[in-house]
Amino acid sequence: xxxxxxxxxxxxxxxxxxxxxxxxxxxxxxxxxxxxxxxxxxxxxxxxxxxxxxxxxxxxxxxxxxxxxxxxxxxxxxxxxxxxxxxxxxxxxxxxxxxxxxxxxxxxxxxxxxxxxxxxxxxxxxxxxxxxxxxxxxxxxxxxxxxxxxxxxxxxxxxxxxxxxxxxxxxxxxxxx
Numbered sequence: 001x002x003x004x005x006x007x008x009x010x011x012x013x014x015x016x017x018x019x020x021x022x023x024x025x026x027x028x029x030x031x032x033x034x035x036x037x038x039x040x041x042x043x044x045x046x047x048x049x050x051x052x053x054x055x056x057x058x059x060x061x062x063x064x065x066x067x068x069x070x071x072x073x074x075x076x077x078x079x080x081x082x083x084x085x086x087x088x089x090x091x092x093x094x095x096x097x098x099x100x101x102x103x104x105x106x107x108x109x110x111x112x113x114x115x116x117x118x119x120x121x122x123x124x125x126x127x128x129x130x131x132x133x134x135x136x137x138x139x140x141x142x143x144x145x146x147x148x149x150x151x152x153x154x155x156x157x158x159x160x161x162x163x164x165x166x167x168x169x170x171x172x173x174x175x176x177x
Contacts, residue, residue: 012049014079020045022082027055027072030087035116037090038062039070052076068094089118095125100132115149115156122146127162140164 015023024045031037043060047053048071057070071093075086127140145160158173 009049011079012053012076015047015053015055015074015082018082023047023055026085027057027087030085031072031090034087034118035090035120064099065095065097067092070095087118090120092120092122093124095122097125097127098130099127100130100134115147115158117149117151119146119148138164 044058054073071091073089122145147158156175160171
């Protein structure tokens with residue numbers, strides 16, 4: 001049993017051997033293609049085995065967010081072939097999202113398309129709503145949110161739990177595709 005455990009741990013450690021620049025470019029490309037998340041190329045990336053294999057991206061930016069921790073969970077199916085990295089889930093922690101009125105229009109148009117079948121989870125984050133003069137109108141504290149496409153029922157799901165003006169609320173958005 002101990003030998004099998006060590007072999008499994010060595011198998012999980014294979015992504016440590018991948019070239020860091022190649023991994024960074026590959027993850028940026030996959031996030032853009034599969035999730036429509038465009039990361040800046042300057043960030044710190046590391047591979048972690050626990051709780052399940054993932055790449056941890058620290059201090060990155062997108063077009064409308066600053067993200068402190070972005071965990072990109074990968075499938076354990078085939079670590080021997082690095083070209084077949086499959087992202088299974090994304091977890092965003094401690095992010096600040098900056099939204100203008102135009103971002104809502106973009107979000108609404110994107111919600112008419114299918115979200116990814118893979119879950120995006122957001123926790124301990126903030127949404128800053130700004131007006132046209134780039135001044136903050138309100139702040140929403142997100143305790144937990146997730147979005148994905150439900151293949152069984154054929155609709156996009158976006159659930160958010162948080163506080164606005166220190167009043168707890170829940171938003172459950174479902175869009176039939």
